[in-house]
Amino acid sequence: MAIRLGNNCQNCENLNGDNTCKVHGVEVSSHYTCDQFEMKAELKDDRNCTTCLRYEREDCANPTHAAPGMMCASWAPNRASA
Structure with missing residues (x-):
């Protein structure tokens, strides 16, 4: 089984340090994803x-x-x- 990065909030550039979404203004976790997901530029x-x-x-x-x-x-x- 391969390990892959998920399109979730932990890998999104819109995630703030306090686990809130810059776009939606709500607290999120690694289980969330959305249509405004933007992959972090550097992993x-x-x-x-x-x-x-x-x-x-x-x-x-x-x-x-x-x-x-x-x-x-x-x-x-x-x-x-x-």
């Missing part, structure tokens, strides 16, 4: 061992090679943010 794409959920855990696919700055095909986000 963080920092995929390496230190941002991997499995880094330094038993379920790491490459425990003897894993190191800061390295990437692998088994990377999993330790936190998703845009």
